[in-house]
Amino acid sequence: MDEKYTYIKERLLYYAKNQGFKIESFLDSIGMTYGSFKGKAKEGSLNSSAIAEIYTKYTDLNIGWLLTGNGEMLITNNTTEAVQENSGIDYKELAEARKETIESQKETITTLKDKNILLEKNSEKSEKQIAFLESELDRLKQELANTTRQGGNRAAG
Template sequence: MSNIKERVLQIAESKKISKTDYFQDLGLSYANFKGMQKNTGLNSDAVAIILSKYPDINPAWLIIGEGSMYRKEAAVVRDEGIPYQEPIVINEIEHTLIDALKLVISSQEKTISSLEKQLAILENEVHGLKEK
């Protein structure tokens, strides 16, 4: 399964956008998406930027890797052979961003809970060592 930064790279590949143009348009540094940096997380501001610039991207796919990359699997093709893409209204984009941020918050809450448990275990170990 890919991580979020790998999925961000997949968007550029799918849309056939050069990485230089893609990251410049997003206001992000490509250096954060290669090497060891590729394995680190992505902040919620970056997620919001990506989803606002590319509203056809499925937020659940981007954030947690579930579902398909695009919101709608198949676009309807008009007689001219040009794929039809239904216009996305601002309210839908706002709801998409809110849903994406809720997913980010949920993920961060789980991380915090896990870290709190680890901290409690370590505090107990330190307390036990002090008593010896």
């Protein structure tokens, strides 16, 4: 690419146009609007949610280029191999580890939901027991009051 774009948003628009995407549809797909890319707003940064959407949906876009303007805009097999060699990161292993983490988190969420349901049921039982005990206490107080009154009446009579 001969042209240098100073801002990340300029590079993102260049990518979208270069790939033949309709700009507003493209921006909508990453949770942004064109208003964020006009005037002074184009000098601002992208939010992390947008970057995550770009990374997962547009896998041919070289995120390094998007962020810095350096390197090639599009990822090719050569680009991927060069990045992997330079970084020393095994991306397949990293992706597998992330999948395992996600599965583990899903299991934890399911377990916590089940525990939450049990706690809610136990809470309802406890509330019923408390209500029963309070009514039993009121009944016993009333009985005690009646007994005390009857004992006082006998003593007086």
